[in-house]
Amino acid sequence: xxxxxxxxxxxxxxxxxxxxALHAVRDVSITVGRGETLGLVGESGxxxxxxxxxxxxxxxxxxxxVLFEGQDLAAARPAQMRTLRRRLQLVFQDPYASLDPxxxxxxxxxxxxxxxxxxxxxFRPARVAALLDQVGLAPDHAARYPHQFSGGQRQRIGIARAxxxxxxxxxxxxPVSALxxxxxxxxxxLLAGLRAELGLAMLFISHDLPVVRHLADRVAxxxxxxxxxxxPVKAVFATPRHPYTQALLSAAPxxxxxxxxxxxxxxxxxxxxxxxxxxxxxxxxCPIAAPACASTIPALAGLxxxxxxxxx
Amino acid sequence: MTRLxxxxxxxxxxxAVLAILAPWLGLPNPVTMDVPHRLAGPSAAHWxxxxxxxxxxxxxxxxxxxxxxxxxxxxxxxxxxxxxxxxITGGYLRGIAEILTLRSIDVLxxxxxxxxxxLVVTLLGPGATTLIPVLALVYLPxxxxxxxxxxxxxxxxxxxxxxxxxxxGSGRIxxxxxxxxxxxxxxxxxxLAMAAAVVLESGLSFLGLGVVPPAPSWGLxxxxxxxxxxQAPLLLLWPCLALTxxxxxxxxxxxxxxxxxxxxxxxxxxARRLLDAIxxxxxxxxKAVLDLAHLTVEIDTPAGPIHPVRDVSLxxxxGETLAIVGESGxxxxxxxxxxTGLLPGAAHxxxxxxxxxxxxxxxxxxxxxxxxxGDKIAMVFQDPGSSLNPxxxxxxxxxxxxxxxxxxxxxxxxxxxxxxxxxxxLPDPDSRARAYPHELSGGQRQRVMIAIAxxxxxxxxxxxxxxxxLDVTIQAQILELLSDLKRERGLALLFITHALPVVAEIADRVAxxxxxxxxxTGPTAEVFLAPHHPYTAALLRSAPDExxxxxxxIPGIVPPPTALPPGCxxxxxxPRAIPECTxxxxxxxxxxxxxxxxxxxxxx
Ligand SMILES: Nc1ncnc2c1ncn2[C@@H]1O[C@H](COP(=O)(O)OP(=O)(O)OP(=O)(O)O)[C@@H](O)[C@H]1O
Ligand code: SF4
Ligand code: SF4
Ligand SMILES: [Mg+2]
Numbered sequence: 001x002x003x004x005x006x007x008x009x010x011x012x013x014x015x016x017x018x019x020x021a022l023h024a025v026r027d028v029s030i031t032v033g034r035g036e037t038l039g040l041v042g043e044s045g046x047x048x049x050x051x052x053x054x055x056x057x058x059x060x061x062x063x064x065x066v067l068f069e070g071q072d073l074a075a076a077r078p079a080q081m082r083t084l085r086r087r088l089q090l091v092f093q094d095p096y097a098s099l100d101p102x103x104x105x106x107x108x109x110x111x112x113x114x115x116x117x118x119x120x121x122x123f124r125p126a127r128v129a130a131l132l133d134q135v136g137l138a139p140d141h142a143a144r145y146p147h148q149f150s151g152g153q154r155q156r157i158g159i160a161r162a163x164x165x166x167x168x169x170x171x172x173x174x175p176v177s178a179l180x181x182x183x184x185x186x187x188x189x190l191l192a193g194l195r196a197e198l199g200l201a202m203l204f205i206s207h208d209l210p211v212v213r214h215l216a217d218r219v220a221x222x223x224x225x226x227x228x229x230x231x232p233v234k235a236v237f238a239t240p241r242h243p244y245t246q247a248l249l250s251a252a253p254x255x256x257x258x259x260x261x262x263x264x265x266x267x268x269x270x271x272x273x274x275x276x277x278x279x280x281x282x283x284x285x286c287p288i289a290a291p292a293c294a295s296t297i298p299a300l301a302g303l304x305x306x307x308x309x310x311x312x
Numbered sequence: 313m314t315r316l317x318x319x320x321x322x323x324x325x326x327x328a329v330l331a332i333l334a335p336w337l338g339l340p341n342p343v344t345m346d347v348p349h350r351l352a353g354p355s356a357a358h359w360x361x362x363x364x365x366x367x368x369x370x371x372x373x374x375x376x377x378x379x380x381x382x383x384x385x386x387x388x389x390x391x392x393x394x395x396x397x398x399x400i401t402g403g404y405l406r407g408i409a410e411i412l413t414l415r416s417i418d419v420l421x422x423x424x425x426x427x428x429x430x431l432v433v434t435l436l437g438p439g440a441t442t443l444i445p446v447l448a449l450v451y452l453p454x455x456x457x458x459x460x461x462x463x464x465x466x467x468x469x470x471x472x473x474x475x476x477x478x479x480x481g482s483g484r485i486x487x488x489x490x491x492x493x494x495x496x497x498x499x500x501x502x503x504l505a506m507a508a509a510v511v512l513e514s515g516l517s518f519l520g521l522g523v524v525p526p527a528p529s530w531g532l533x534x535x536x537x538x539x540x541x542x543q544a545p546l547l548l549l550w551p552c553l554a555l556t557x558x559x560x561x562x563x564x565x566x567x568x569x570x571x572x573x574x575x576x577x578x579x580x581x582x583a584r585r586l587l588d589a590i591x592x593x594x595x596x597x598x599k600a601v602l603d604l605a606h607l608t609v610e611i612d613t614p615a616g617p618i619h620p621v622r623d624v625s626l627x628x629x630x631g632e633t634l635a636i637v638g639e640s641g642x643x644x645x646x647x648x649x650x651x652t653g654l655l656p657g658a659a660h661x662x663x664x665x666x667x668x669x670x671x672x673x674x675x676x677x678x679x680x681x682x683x684x685x686g687d688k689i690a691m692v693f694q695d696p697g698s699s700l701n702p703x704x705x706x707x708x709x710x711x712x713x714x715x716x717x718x719x720x721x722x723x724x725x726x727x728x729x730x731x732x733x734x735x736x737x738l739p740d741p742d743s744r745a746r747a748y749p750h751e752l753s754g755g756q757r758q759r760v761m762i763a764i765a766x767x768x769x770x771x772x773x774x775x776x777x778x779x780x781x782l783d784v785t786i787q788a789q790i791l792e793l794l795s796d797l798k799r800e801r802g803l804a805l806l807f808i809t810h811a812l813p814v815v816a817e818i819a820d821r822v823a824x825x826x827x828x829x830x831x832x833t834g835p836t837a838e839v840f841l842a843p844h845h846p847y848t849a850a851l852l853r854s855a856p857d858e859x860x861x862x863x864x865x866i867p868g869i870v871p872p873p874t875a876l877p878p879g880c881x882x883x884x885x886x887p888r889a890i891p892e893c894t895x896x897x898x899x900x901x902x903x904x905x906x907x908x909x910x911x912x913x914x915x916x
Contacts (some may be wrong), residue, residue, distance in 0.1 A: 018740070027745075028878075042786065043784070043786075044783055046911070056477065058473070058476065058477065082609075082888070083477075085477070085478065087476060087481030088477075089478075090473075090474070090477045092470045092473075092474065093470075094470055096471035096848045097470040097471065098471050098474055099471055099474075099493075100471040100489055100493070100495060101471075101493070102492045108471075108474075111475065111478050111480065112478045112479075112700055115479050115481075115484070116479060117482050140586055150869050152869065153642075153869075158474075161474065161478075162477075162480075165478065165479075171712075174601055179853055180639035180640050180810065180870070181810065181811075181812065181851065181854050181863075182638065182639060182657075182850065182851060182854045182865055182866035182870075183639075183865060183866075183869070184854065184856075184863070184865070185690065185853075185854040185856070185863035185864055185865030186866075188862075188865075188867075191861075191863060207784065208856065209784070209858065209859035210856035210858045211855055211856045213856070213858050214856055214862045214863065226635075237858060241554075245786060248784060248785060249858075251784045251785045251787070251788035252784050252813070252858070253784075253787070253788070253791070253811065253813035253814045253816065253817045253853060254813050254816065254817070254857065254858065254860070255812060255813050255816050255840065255852070255857045256816065256857070257559075257816050257817050258521030259859065263788065265785075265789060265790075265792065266789075268495060268739065269753040269755055269756065269786065270783075271737050283447065
């Protein structure tokens, strides 16, 4: 349904005189099918959000392209883009910053209906009420302002707003990281239910591995702007093949430390994306790096379970 | 919505009504002269006296308000409209629009306002109608800059991005989303511009460049009164008074309006009460480094006092890690702030005692407590960036922390700082000691914070969400470091977190907090294996675990401290609740060796 081909994005950084490019995303080729959820994991600054925004056409790609049902987002004319906007939606991480504090939540949920002229004005309140009901809120909440809701409720409102236009593809950028754990599970269950009910394709961005394990069908692991490993959730979690995935999985704290995999503690910090290492970007922290890793950029190879490492 | 600023509103309305109704108030004609009675003092017919041509001063003052205010309001409104539009367009569209609007405005800003006004008036000739565009031009840049700055902040907000995601056009976003959110600052700017325009109009009229005589205007009145100041000083007083009052009232009104249109409730803490002198709590248990007994904290809010922490008792022993785990708002951080005496002004301890090696911290004078902090009690917080001084090298900051508590030479302190950096695992400590905080990554900054914390061999280390802001691989490094230090130095570690897996990794014992109370404590492994409180059990079920079943949420939300349910605070969400649960708040009861629970049905 939605595919990226060798997607890349660089941002200009630096002053007037030492201007250079920061490659936030490089050579990302992923696919999300109808009704499927792809989990995108990685550490902060690895480029997860940038991939999400590229796939929604909110940022123009520097290289490569995004195809939605075969149509190149960058080549879409403004009128086509408006239709696409309706079908591609985003759920934000911060439930506090993503709602306009000065408008009622009913008005904000109705925005999509107004912009895309989806239902006639007299039916709007009924549609808003139905959406609120769908995300587990009372219809009479429509007249309230965002500050009258808790974090979890706000995230439900954000989801209702994203669903209002009847999207086919949803990017959820860390939708539960800002929530308490007891509320997290409620919102995750809501997302899983809606996905099944509406047949949504979803890119689920998260740094929380167990959450991805439970929600996603497939998972892609990013490091410094590149995909290191990609495959079915079960396979990747049970037999991670890339050294970074192995380290990442072993570092995640577990409720059952005695059952956890033996820990490979990574040394040091991720390098700056403005100045990534040559060859394999992971080599400065890789426990099994070899001299050849500095000169070759490993390609993401394999059929359903793909890995980018020359030593696998 | 907060209350409207009624007094300022009424005063403005009064001035406006007077000015608007001037022709119908039955006042004498403001330009009719009465030369024989020139400069006459106040009388029954002329309350404020007569001016140098014998005209009635009160009449001229009111008619003057009509001219002065209409010029000022129209000018400010015009400037506000055009300036805000330019600022929003430039700020939202960026690129070429930004250059066109902002740069041309910058050019305008290069002229001193008075000079600009003089220039235009000289070109176009004086008169009230020229004054309006002139003053508008003078105040235009202010609005553009304020709007532009507001838009730059607003456009990076998620809710603006959300409108783009929905496919809203730029015009719609600027009008419906950005404009209301920069309304506050623009309103303030409006009050400033209006007040300044009144003054500038008077100034220009005074100079003979504004309103043309004999039409009345405050500026003209001041100008004329100046000539006769020796004979009739009061004539100068009236227009000046009118000017000052009007400006003050306008400022008050705009301030009030800005607060009133803000949908957020404003919170103003009441003055701090004196720490009460309640008798100390229980005697300290031997051996415990920290012994907290029956701590209750009160915060004054506009809606009355709330108690975000109630009856919290806990002990931390040397070489032991006690984790306080709870969801946001459960009172974890308030507890740690109370122990360290860092509670915000509106909060105070109303009950309880906190013994650190036998001294009650809660009854220590601020001065002695300050000496203990960073010495016997050390702290590490969530955001390592904001706790370090950005302008000092990290080595110097650690050395300073050492010398604040121990009489060491500068050189010795620096050497110790480097040894500490090596101990916390900062690579290449000799040269990194010379780095500034911004040159380090988040994980490295947290290592520096830990180095500062252990610099003076504390007996208690309080770590409040120390790894929450860090990535998993870095979090693993920091947790490893903390437990090594604890073992090696016999530290008592009070670890505050909301993440159950982190508790499982690091804590020997755990205290689970809910809505301000400890609901269960015990050895971590036992509590996680067989929780004795329904909340602990529900929390464990809601934590995603890679191997376990999918997480299950807890229905409902944590009750806010302003609306605690009666009896057991967990009852509204508890699957095991029975009517007895809401009858009285359950006390902490023993539930096996070393375990306590606040549930009446733990073994039912
Ligand atoms: N507009 C921008 N200008 C310059 N650099 C940017 C911009 N947006 C993102 N970056 C950089 O691109 C890199 C990837 O950023 P991105 O936000 O996609 O990461 P992320 O994986 O979502 O991180 P997080 O987990 O912190 O949300 C980072 O180094 C970031 O600083
Ligand atoms: S390519 Fe080399 S450095 Fe990269 S992950 Fe594989 S072994 Fe490690
Ligand atoms: S006391 Fe009652 S309501 Fe409270 S936790 Fe126990 S069973 Fe539930
Ligand atoms: Mg992100």
